[in-house]
Amino acid sequence: xxxxxxxxxxxxxxxxxxxxxxxxxxxxxxxxxxxxxxxxxxxxxxxxxxxxxxxxxxxxxxxxxxxxxxxxxxxxxxxxxxxxxxxxxxxxxxxxxxxxxxxxxxxxxxxxxxxxxxxxxxxxxxxxxxxxxxxxxxxxxxxxxxxxxxxxxxxxxxxxxxxxxxxxxxxxxxxxxxxxxxxxxxxxxx
Amino acid sequence: xxxxxxxxxxxxxxxxxxxxxxxxxxxxxxxxxxxxxxxxxxxxxxxxxxxxxxxxxxxxxxxxxxxxxxxxxxxxxxxxxxxxxxxxxxx
Numbered sequence: 001x002x003x004x005x006x007x008x009x010x011x012x013x014x015x016x017x018x019x020x021x022x023x024x025x026x027x028x029x030x031x032x033x034x035x036x037x038x039x040x041x042x043x044x045x046x047x048x049x050x051x052x053x054x055x056x057x058x059x060x061x062x063x064x065x066x067x068x069x070x071x072x073x074x075x076x077x078x079x080x081x082x083x084x085x086x087x088x089x090x091x092x093x094x095x096x097x098x099x100x101x102x103x104x105x106x107x108x109x110x111x112x113x114x115x116x117x118x119x120x121x122x123x124x125x126x127x128x129x130x131x132x133x134x135x136x137x138x139x140x141x142x143x144x145x146x147x148x149x150x151x152x153x154x155x156x157x158x159x160x161x162x163x164x165x166x167x168x169x170x171x172x173x174x175x176x177x178x179x180x181x182x183x184x185x186x187x188x189x190x
Numbered sequence: 191x192x193x194x195x196x197x198x199x200x201x202x203x204x205x206x207x208x209x210x211x212x213x214x215x216x217x218x219x220x221x222x223x224x225x226x227x228x229x230x231x232x233x234x235x236x237x238x239x240x241x242x243x244x245x246x247x248x249x250x251x252x253x254x255x256x257x258x259x260x261x262x263x264x265x266x267x268x269x270x271x272x273x274x275x276x277x278x279x280x281x
Contacts, residue, residue: 016231023224032214045219049227056231122209141203142210173202 005064012059023052026069029143030076036138037080039127040087047079073143074153077135084131118176125175133168136161233275 003025010018030051035044054075055062062071126137139145139153147165151158 014235016228016235019231020224020228023227027219027224031219032217035217036210036214041217045223048219049223049230052227053230053234056227056234118205119209119212122205123213126206126210137206138210141207142214169202169206172206176205 001064002067004068008059008062008064008068011056012062016056019052019056022055022068026072029069030072033073033138033143034076034080036126036142037077037131037135038083038087040083043080043083043087047076047083050079051075070145070149070153073139073145074155077139077153081131081135121176122172125172128175129168129171133164133171136164137168137172140165233271 004022007018007022007025011022027048031044031048034047034051035041038044038047051072055072062068126134129137135154136150139150140147145153147158147161151161154161
C-alpha cells in the first residue's frame with residue numbers, strides 16, 4: 001500500500017494528524033502551482049488551505065487505489081481559476097479607469113536594461129500568458145505532469161492540453177524575441 | 191541575444207523549466223497555514239463552521255475598530271466564527 005493510501009485511510013478513520021502528514025507531503029507542490037497561476041502569495045495560501053480542507057471534507061470520496069496528487073491539483077487549479085477570474089472582473093476595469101486618469105505608463109528604458117536576464121524575462125513572459133496557457137505551462141514544466149495527467153486535472157481532452165501548450169510555447173518564444181529586439185534597439189541608442 | 195532569437199524547442203523548454211523553478215525555489219507557505227488547516231478541520235469535525243483565511247481577513251477589514259461606547263456593535267473575528275457555527279447548527 002502506498003504512503004498516500006495509508007494516510008488517506010487513517011484520515012478516513014478520523015485521524016487528523018494524517019491530514020497534517022499529507023499537507024507536509026504535498027504543500028509545496030500545491031502552493032507553488034497556485035502561486036504560479038495566481039501570482040499572489042496570499043491567494044496561494046488561501047487556496048492551499050482550502051484545498052486541504054476540501055480533502056478533509058471529501059476524504060471518503062478519495063479512491064485509495066489512485067495517486068492523491070492529481071486530486072489535489074484539480075482542486076487547487078479550479079480554486080485558482082475562480083480566484084483569477086474574480087480578481088480580473090474587478091481589477092481590469094479599475095486599471096482601465098486609472099490608465100484613463102493618469103495616462104498609460106511611459107516607456108522607461110532603465111528597468112528593461114536591468115532585466116537583461118533570460119530567467120527574469122521568461123518569468124514575466126509566463127506571467128503575461130493567458131490563464132489557460134499559463135495553467136498548462138505551470139503544470140507541465142513546474143509540476144512535471146504528463147499531458148494525460150493535465151487533461152484529467154483540467155477535465156478536457158489531451159488535444160486541448162497539447163494545443164494550449166503549443167500556443168503557450170509560441171507566445172513565450174515571441175515574447176522573448178520581442179524583448180531581445182527591444183534591448184538591441186535600446187543598445188543602439190546608448 | 192542571437193541565441194535567444196533562434197531558440198529551438200528544447201532550449202525553450204529548458205528555459206521555461208529553469209525560470210519557473212528559479213522563481214519558485216524559495217516560495218513556501220507560512221507555517222501558520224498548517225495550523226489553520228488542522229484547527230479548521232477539527233472545528234468542522236465538531237460541526238462548527240470556520241471561514242477561509244481570506245474571508246477572515248476581509249471580515250477584519252470591515253469590522254469596526256475599538257468601539258468608543260457600549261452602544262456600538264463590537265464585531266470580532268472569533269465572535270463571527272461562533273455566530274456562524276451557531277447559525278449553521280440551527281439551520
